[in-house]
Amino acid sequence: MHPTVVAQFPDPHDPGPGAPPGGVEPAVRVRTTRDLVAAVPALLGYRPQESLTVVCVTGAGTVGLVARVGLDDLAAERAASAGSHPPAALGVRDRLVPAVRGVGTVTLVAVVHSARDRRAVRRVVAPVLDGLDAVCDVDPWHVAPTGYRGLDCEDPSCCPPDGHPTAGLEHGAVNAALVVAGRTVAPSWEEAHRIVRAPEALRSRAARAASRAARAAADRREDAGGGTGTDAVHGPPGSRESRRRTAGLDLWHDLLRHAAVALRAEPGGTPELGPARLGRLAAALADVAVRDAVLLSLIPGADDVARRTAARRPASPVGVARDESAGAGGAESGDVEVATARAIARVVDPRVAVAPDPGTAAAARAVLEQVVAHVPRRWHAPPLTLLGVLAWWQGDGGLAMRRTSAAIEADAQHRLAVLLRGVLAAAVPPGWVRARGVG
Template identity: 65%
Template sequence: MPPPDPSADPGGGAAGSPAADADPPVVRARSARDLLAAVPHLLGYRPRESLVVVCVTDRQVVGLVARVGLDDLRGGSSGREGRGAVDRLVAAARRVGTAEIVAAVHTARDARTARRLVGPALAELALVGDVDPWLVAPEGYRGLDCTDPACCPPHGHPPADLEHRAVNAALALTGRAVASSADDAYRLPRVDDARRSRAARAATRAARAREAVREAPAAGAGATPRDHAARSRASGYDLWCDLVRHAARDLELGPGESAPTDLPPARLGRFAVALDDVAVRDAVLLSVIPGGDEPARRTVAGRDAPDEDAAGRAEVEVATARAIARVVDPRVAVLPDPGTAAAAQVVLEQLVAHVPRRWHAAPLTLLGLLAWWQGDGGLAAHRVAAAAEADPAYRLAALLDGVLAAAVPPGWVRAMPRGTGAGADGGRVG
């Protein structure tokens, strides 16, 4: 079983591509066993009862790392759900220009059962690129189809062989932590009841004040409910900017000196109510895109502009479209700024940790979008599913869920020349 000799580039950068501007670290994988060892680092957790495929492009870089649950491949009595998972997996592999595939079946089941479950998926993947299948079990790992005891002992090679390879140390130095499970990797931070109570009280007060303004009749030449709404949106966006600056300072100080959990609970509660306004949510989204602050501020200021200001609203829409294009359009796409994305993620995660569930849909959807933009389709799918549980009718979550189900990568991935790496888990495939 001669192994391939790919170079794993989890950052997905190529000279002259948008991703190259971020100067991602390059980690070399010298064999299929190196790629097997790298899987937990690339996913962020140790997969269980899963088929994990590592797609290597014709330029010998990792184009996609994707996981599908073995039970998802079975898909029930009709098999339709399993077929859909396989179709999405194959489509994602084709999209990145796959030449070789290392397919790892992580399971405690016997090899025969594992082979039966993944057989149809491996057959379809073989139409995309050369497939090298492996079985990774608790007692050891081996080639899934290997019958040569000199090559693969009956109980496999010892697990420590994967744990102590040079590629693991190199990936650890890039900051890629490994959780024991997907639930651990995706778990949001927790805060104590006192902080949650303060945030909830602030949110309740803000919601009551908003309703009081909405119900107040317009009186004479004074401020109208529309004026109050415009000021409230601007104030909400200012609050977001303050919270992001606070989180950015904490992140710069590093662990032990300060902590992002120091974000004021009352301000998080007020912001949760502000974020419930679609204009504020859209402004928050725009604010994390390079060059998006101006259209963000015009979005919160112009949502209730009078009819005669149609030209001004059109300018806002054009500016917004240009900003969003930097996320989705391969012709002008950019990578997220790491510092901005990290600070925004802290604020949104703390928001979910502090406020009641009725306010979770917006921040969870934005967290999902941030994860997708950064190439982490698994995390994105987890956050979007949680948003849908909080509010099944939340439209932006449904839209993003469709993007993930189709395994559509962000614009900066599609901007790369065919065969350039896209990093780990660029879309949800199962």
């Protein structure tokens, strides 16, 4: 079972500030409801099974929000709420209705992909659809292996008992246009998000580079004082430790730019980033200060605080990094703390929160997934945790939980991963979603 996934798709004509030049996706014209039903797998990136997907159409005629939830999740929630008065937590309907309203939805196409009987499916999704119907016009559909039809249609001349052939959905003009636009479709949710291991020769090169970088860092710490004392661990500004961390952040930015260029040239492709550089980045991310700096670098306007975080490890008042004790830093450290809190507020605080930039998020995901694909498991926890944070920030709770669980499997003591797992278990949405009324 996967939690509700809420994915914001940018207007293809207006990707928003900070989008990479040339990164604007071509518009795909959808002229009928059937076209929109056909587009669901491409919008999600995989072929949904036993799930309800809602596609919001705004007053401007664009897709404003796409959300998916598993039918088993809905059935379990319905059973749990029957014995809880009031319910112990907000349900799918309570979180989804304000979000649909918040994006200015005029029409909503609800698509149930299921091999189950149509009437049985209708009973499972009824609470959600009834709640959405109070907000906008809802057009429900059922896509089964045997065919597709209106979920509520009882007219056999309109919807045959076995539905219309699904080939009409899979091979239409809209799907062809979405593929051209770079929207690839995986056979399942699991396959869409599987990180494929790199060939063994490349993994060996990455592992050697990571080990060399880790040994060099350990030698520098030993030279600085045998690994004891605050400055030996954290390094004052200008120290060798500070320069090493800053170099790690610079390597991240270099790989991020490389990935962005590659993805503009081949949307949906896998950038070739070099196993040695990926190995060095894995070793750099094992340092909490570098990991936090990388996370901050993804937040619009936080480049300066990211560099200051890498240069000198600040205390963290907001839970971004609590893996190590904070170093001394006096007023400068306090300034970094304040700047860090303001940056993180743009992720978690609905009053000032922003959604992640699509181009930057895609490049960051490509780099971090390539790190995981190339290095041994002992280096996996930091990049997987960052992937989990990024997925959560984008509103993809299912993917965030998958990446976070994998990070904890690699390192059960990785505190940011444990913290994120708690956020996900509590179904706390990112700030930009909550600003639209979710949660």
